[in-house]
Structure formats: structure tokens, C-alpha cells
Amino acid sequence: MLGTAPTVPVPPMATGDDRAAVRRPGAAATEPPSYWDAIEPLLTDVKKPAQYVGGEHNQQVSTWTDAQTRWLLCYPDTYEVGQPNQGIQILYEILNERATALAERCYAPWVDLEPLMRERGIPTFSLEAHRPAWAFDVFGVTLPHELGHTNLLNLLDLGGVPHRTADRSIDDPLVLVGGHAAYNPEPLAPFIDAAIMGDGEQVTVEVDDVVRVFKAEREPGGALAELADEDARHRLMRRLAAVEGVYVPAFYTPKYHEDGRLKRTVPNESGVPSLVPKRTIQDLEEWPYPQRQIVPMTETVHERFSVEIFRGCTRGCRFCQAGMITRPVRERRPETINRLVEEGVKDTGFNEVGLLSLSSADHSAIGPVARDLADTYEGTTTSLSLPSTRVDAFNVTLSNELARNGRRTGLTFAPEAGSERMRAVINKMVSEEDLLRTAETAFSEGWRQIKLYFMIGLPTEEDEDVLAIADLGIKTYGIARKYGKANKVTISVGGFVPKPHTPFQWAAQDSPEEIKRKLAMIRHRIKDHGGLKLRTNDPEEGVIEGLLARGDRRVAAAVERAWQLGARFDGWHEMPTLETWRQAMAETGVDLAWFSYRERDENEALPWDHLDSGLEKGWLWEDWQDAQSDQQLDDCRWSPCYDCGVCPGLSIEHDTGYTGGFQLPVLPSNLGGSESLPTTPERYASSDG
Numbered sequence: 180m181l182g183t184a185p186t187v188p189v190p191p192m193a194t195g196d197d198r199a200a201v202r203r204p205g206a207a208a209t210e211p212p213s214y215w216d217a218i219e220p221l222l223t224d225v226k227k228p229a230q231y232v233g234g235e236h237n238q239q240v241s242t243w244t245d246a247q248t249r250w251l252l253c254y255p256d257t258y259e260v261g262q263p264n265q266g267i268q269i270l271y272e273i274l275n276e277r278a279t280a281l282a283e284r285c286y287a288p289w290v291d292l293e294p295l296m297r298e299r300g301i302p303t304f305s306l307e308a309h310r311p312a313w314a315f316d317v318f319g320v321t322l323p324h325e326l327g328h329t330n331l332l333n334l335l336d337l338g339g340v341p342h343r344t345a346d347r348s349i350d351d352p353l354v355l356v357g358g359h360a361a362y363n364p365e366p367l368a369p370f371i372d373a374a375i376m377g378d379g380e381q382v383t384v385e386v387d388d389v390v391r392v393f394k395a396e397r398e399p400g401g402a403l404a405e406l407a408d409e410d411a412r413h414r415l416m417r418r419l420a421a422v423e424g425v426y427v428p429a430f431y432t433p434k435y436h437e438d439g440r441l442k443r444t445v446p447n448e449s450g451v452p453s454l455v456p457k458r459t460i461q462d463l464e465e466w467p468y469p470q471r472q473i474v475p476m477t478e479t480v481h482e483r484f485s486v487e488i489f490r491g492c493t494r495g496c497r498f499c500q501a502g503m504i505t506r507p508v509r510e511r512r513p514e515t516i517n518r519l520v521e522e523g524v525k526d527t528g529f530n531e532v533g534l535l536s537l538s539s540a541d542h543s544a545i546g547p548v549a550r551d552l553a554d555t556y557e558g559t560t561t562s563l564s565l566p567s568t569r570v571d572a573f574n575v576t577l578s579n580e581l582a583r584n585g586r587r588t589g590l591t592f593a594p595e596a597g598s599e600r601m602r603a604v605i606n607k608m609v610s611e612e613d614l615l616r617t618a619e620t621a622f623s624e625g626w627r628q629i630k631l632y633f634m635i636g637l638p639t640e641e642d643e644d645v646l647a648i649a650d651l652g653i654k655t656y657g658i659a660r661k662y663g664k665a666n667k668v669t670i671s672v673g674g675f676v677p678k679p680h681t682p683f684q685w686a687a688q689d690s691p692e693e694i695k696r697k698l699a700m701i702r703h704r705i706k707d708h709g710g711l712k713l714r715t716n717d718p719e720e721g722v723i724e725g726l727l728a729r730g731d732r733r734v735a736a737a738v739e740r741a742w743q744l745g746a747r748f749d750g751w752h753e754m755p756t757l758e759t760w761r762q763a764m765a766e767t768g769v770d771l772a773w774f775s776y777r778e779r780d781e782n783e784a785l786p787w788d789h790l791d792s793g794l795e796k797g798w799l800w801e802d803w804q805d806a807q808s809d810q811q812l813d814d815c816r817w818s819p820c821y822d823c824g825v826c827p828g829l830s831i832e833h834d835t836g837y838t839g840g841f842q843l844p845v846l847p848s849n850l851g852g853s854e855s856l857p858t859t860p861e862r863y864a865s866s867d868g
């Protein structure tokens with residue numbers, strides 16, 4: 180698409196010495212150009228132009244020549260999706276608080292802007308000062324899932340950064356990735372310099388120090404000044420690999436059996452660990468971020484002030500990668516939560532507060548926290564939300580508390596599977612009785628709508644398990660109708676994608692055809708229940724995600740080819756890229772069925788075996804066996820430790836709460852205040868006994 184905007188002079192893409200000059204530390208650097216004058220005229224020709232403008236409240240624009248290190252923090256999707264990402268906001272604030280560092284953000288330009296940028300020679304740019312990506316020391320990308328991989332390559336290429344690591348020089352940025360998908364970065368191995376595993380706060384500071392010291396040593400008269408560029412880059416990579424939690428793929432080689440299975444991935448560089456550990460911060464209180472949250476300029480997927488109330492989850496849902504890799508549970512103190520919310524709402528003007536975590540109702544003091552916040556904001560326009568909740572009556576009580584300011588509209592629960600047996604397989608310990616009682620409580624207390632989330636394609640699933648989803652929806656809808664003809668129930672069904680570092684990492688994924696067949700069964704079963712709504716994901720949605728989640732280094736060829744063939748925004752319905760991917764897989768010899776639709780056996784090496792999420796592989800295998808015999812495992816917050824491996828690696832004996840004691844379970848009954856909760860040791864004793 181050609182733009183109608185007038186052509187303005189565009190600063191040239193710098194090469195060689197010019198790049199080196201821009202990247203020198205502090206006052207020795209020359210300022211990189213701003214591309215704003217070239218970008219602005221294009222904005223009349225693209226959708227949602229405000230996403231490219233910057234200038235948000237709490238953004239930070241620092242002077243280039245005041246900084247020793249400069250980071251471009253990137254989310255490989257649009258501003259609308261990426262702006263609320265807490266990971267980026269946390270690192271942005273931590274880096275910008277350092278006197279020697281500067282951090283700016285970038286997002287993927289939508290498909291209407293990219294061709295205009297390429298046509299005019301405008302590189303990937305930062306939002307704050309519209310500086311080019313190639314000028315930064317670090318191009319840090321967060322990967323919350325696998326569907327941003329082609330966008331990552333595109334952002335690099337568009338930003339004047341060679342997309343292959345082997346083609347980068349010492350004058351190019353380091354390309355680092357973090358986030359959940361970085362726990363298997365093998366499909367990105369040829370494109371990234373390093374993956375950061377685990378909590379990013381502390382390790383980012385350490386990486387920043389490595390880069391700062393290295394740059395200083397490269398300056399005239401410095402210890403590394405005379406080193407050849409190639410040797411210097413190798414030295415830098417070695418220093419990065421020495422930081423705990425940093426994995427440098429170029430220092431490891433995968434070996435394969437003749438039949439194509441992976442034998443193992445081994446170091447090819449002396450001194451690097453054969454098992455790369457994840458990074459864990461043990462006390463969230465030491466990292467109370469982000470405090471000055473950026474207020475978006477335009478519509479985004481979440482517009483609220485968010486506070487992470489705890490990190491980690493030990494409920495043990497076997498499909499849940501986030502729950503597994505973020506263990507153990509670490510809570511924020513109630514007084515810190517209250518302070519962050521109070522100061523944040525005042526500063527940002529958001530009128531919604533989200534109390535975030537993987538299962539927010541499980542914070543041991545959630546009752547008092549919710550009550551205090553509800554008291555504070557009663558009678559104001561500020562509403563409170565708890566995005567991740569469990570299926571039990573306690574949640575209704577809690578939601579009533581949080582909804583004091585507003586109408587009781589909708590509640591969302593995630594039973595995940597329809598039959599009791601299937602919920603035992605996935606270790607989602609909720610009975611049908613619990614769910615129906617919860618629905619009864621909610622509708623009787625004035626809630627008007629319930630959404631239920633389910634997955635299909637789970638291991639051991641039979642057709643009767645699939646139909647049980649429809650039946651549970653029908654029963655819930657029957658309860659809804661008792662309390663009001665306009666009450667609604669929606670069942671939302673998506674296909675399961677097995678993920679690394681979970682007990683289901685060995686499982687076969689269902690093909691899109693099988694997912695379609697199962698969805699048709701559900702649709703048929705509910706056809707006579709007109710008020711019960713069914714929402715489904717595209718059955719083909721999981722194909723690319725599944726391949727990239729468990730792919731090995733050979734899949735990188737397909738990622739690169741798919742990007743070259745035009746794949747972008749692989750998670751978007753508007754961008755059906757599957758045919759492009761199928762062509763890329765065919766051209767590169769990547770067999771989708773072999774990578775995704777095949778169950779692995781115990782002895783097969785997995786592409787992420789050399790990356791340590793803290794969980795023992797033996798424990799994951801045992802849990803996989805338990806799943807297949809419908810055995811459930813209790814949450815270790817209120818049962819004895821079952822030795823998943825995480826806590827000994829952190830030199831702690833058990834998953835502990837902010838009090839230093841065991842995390843308290845919340846009780847599935849009316850809350851009534853903190854006095855209704857037993858003290859930690861008592862509770863633990865009663866569970867144990």
C-alpha cells in the first residue's frame with residue numbers, strides 16, 4: 180500500500196563508524212536521529228495513529244548522552260496489546276531509575292504502517308523519542324507466548340538489526356528475550372543473543388552492569404580497547420553467560436539421533452553451565468514495581484492500574500506453564516498492596532484497579548485487602564477487579580466486596596474441563612457440586628452472567644468428557660434461569676496446547692481437525708438451549724503455538740521462512756498466517772505432526788532439558804503418570820511438600836508467605852474478615868492432620 184503522505188527527508192540508516200559513535204557511553208556518544216518528522220506525515224494513512232505518538236503520562240525521555248547503557252524494551256505485538264504488559268513496565272522503571280541507564284519502548288507497527296516505513300527507510304523506532312532500534316545497546320523483547328516470533332524477526336530487520344545472531348557485529352544491539360516463551364527459546368536460537376529465564380528484575384540490573392562495564396572497557400585506553408571486534412563480542416557473550424539465569428544459545432549444540440529425536444543439548448564453550456538455572460527473586464517486597472505506570476494514549480486491552488499481589492502458584496494444574504515455571508509462591512504484603520494502589524490511582528487517574536496474579540483469590544490476606552480497598556473507594560468511581568479467580572463460593576463473596584461500587588454484572592470461572600475425571604487428570608480440584616453451588620450463590624446474590632472457560636484436546640480425553648462441558652453449561656444455565664430470565668451463561672472453549680516444563684510436556688496435541696470435531700459435538704449438544712452461549716477459538720489457532728512451544732532448534736528455519744513469506748501477527752484472527760506457515764514448514768522440512776501430534780516417551784530428550792525451571796524432570800514425569808491414572812495432588816501451600824524440586828534449589832524448605840510462614844489457603848466460605856482465618860501453623864497442622 181502506498182501512502183498519500185508527503186515525503187520528508189528521512190535520516191539514513193547508519194552503518195559502521197556512525198553506529199559505533201551513537202553507541203558510545205555517555206557524553207562520548209553522538210545523538211541518534213529522531214524519525215518523528217518522517218513518521219508523523221504517515222499517520223494520516225494508518226489505523227490507530229495514536230499508538231505511534233508516545234508522550235504518555237509517566238513515560239520517561241532521558242538524554243542520550245547522559246546514559247552509559249541504552250535499552251529498547253520491545254513487545255512483539257501492537258501497542259494496544261503490549262502497552263499494559265507488566266513485565267515491560269517493571270523493567271522500564273527499574274532501568275530508568277538507574278543513573279547510568281536509559282530505557283525506551285517499542286511495539287510492532289501494524290501491517291498498514293510497516294510497508295510505508297520500509298518504503299521510506301524508517302526503522303523500528305522507540306515510542307519515547309522515535310529513536311532507531313539499531314542505536315540501542317540492548318534490544319530486549321518480552322515473549323509472553325510464542326505467537327510473536329515472526330514479529331520479533333520483523334522488528335529486528337525493520338530496525339536495521341541483522342535478524343541472525345551470526346550476522347551481527349559489535350556495533351549492533353544485543354538481542355535478549357525473556358518471558359514465559361523464553362523457557363524454550365530453541366526455535367529462536369539463531370536469532371537471539373541470549374534468553375533470560377525467570378524473574379527479570381534482578382538479572383536485568385546485572386546484565387545492565389555487564390554491558391556498562393564492557394562498554395567502558397572498550398573505550399580508548401580501556402582494558403578491551405585493542406581487542407578485535409569479533410573477539411570483543413565473544414567476550415561480551417561469555418560475560419553474559421556467566422550471569423545466573425542467562426542462556427546464550429550459541430554456546431550450546433543440540434545433538435540428534437539418526438531417527439531425528441534429540442539426543443541432548445551440550446555446551447560447546449568452556450565454563451558455561453550444562454544446566455542453566457532460572458532466576459528467582461525471593462522477596463517481592465524488595466521490588467515494589469511498577470509504581471509510576473504509564474497511562475496509554477489510546478485504547479488498549481487493559482486500562483487499569485495493576486498491582487501484582489503475588490507471584491507463582493502451587494495449585495499444580497498440569498496444563499499450566501505459568502503456574503509451574505513461576506514457583507514458589509511469593510506474596511506482597513497487604514500494606515504494600517494498599518500503598519501501591521493508593522499512590523498509583525492518585526498518580527494515573529485510572530478508575531479501575533486490577534489485583535493481579537495467577538490465582539488472585541489465593542493470596543493469604545485477600546479478604547482484608549479486598550475489604551480495605553473496597554472501603555477506600557466506596558462511593559467513588561474507582562472499581563476493583565480480580566482477574567484470576569477460583570471456582571468456589573468464596574469468590575462470590577469476594578466479588579461482592581469488590582463490586583460494592585458497581586453493578587453485579589459478570590463473573591468468570593475456569594473449571595477447564597467438563598467431567599470430574601478430566602478435572603482429576605488436569606489436577607483442577609473442583610467438583611461439579613462446587614461449581615453448581617457457586618453458580619447458585621452468584622445468581623441468587625444478584626449476579627447476571629457467568630462465563631465458564633474450558634479446554635478440549637486434553638490428554639486422555641474421550642468424547643464423553645467433551646460432552647460433559649456442554650452438560651455442565653446446560654446445568655449452569657438452568658440455575659441462571661431460576662433467578663432471572665435475562666441471566667446469561669457463556670461457555671468458552673479453546674484447544675489445549677502442551678507446553679514445556681509442565682507434566683503435559685510429553686503429551687500429544689490434538690490436530691485442528693480433531694478440535695473441530697469436538698467443537699461440533701458441543702455445538703450439537705447445546706443446540707436446544709438457545710440462551711446458553713458458546714464461544715470458541717479458531718481450531719487452527721493452536722497449530723503455530725504448539726509447534727513453537729515444543730519445537731527444537733530445527734524449527735528456527737520455519738520461523739525464518741514464514742517471516743520471509745510474510746507471516747506477521749500470528750495470534751491475530753485478522754492475519755490468517757497458517758497457510759504461510761504450512762508453506763514454510765514444507766520448504767524447510769519441518770514436520771508438524773512429528774513435533775506436535777506425537778506423544779514423547781520418558782527417555783526422549785526434550786529441547787529445553789538443559790534449561791532449569793527448578794522443577795525436577797523426574798517429578799514432572801511422575802505427575803504425568805499420575806495424570807494418566809486420574810490421581811490428584813494437593814496444593815503444597817496447605818499440604819506437605821511433594822518435592823517438585825523448586826524450594827531446595829532456592830535453599831528454602833517450603834513455599835513460604837510474606838510472614839515467613841506457610842501460605843494460608845483461603846476458606847471456601849463467607850469471609851467475614853481476617854479474624855476468621857486461622858493462623859498459619861494452625862492451618863497447616865489441621866490440613867496435615
Ligand code: SF4
Nearest residue numbers: 815820821823826834
Ligand atoms: S518444593 Fe515442595 S513446597 Fe516447594 S513448591 Fe515444590 S512441592 Fe511446594
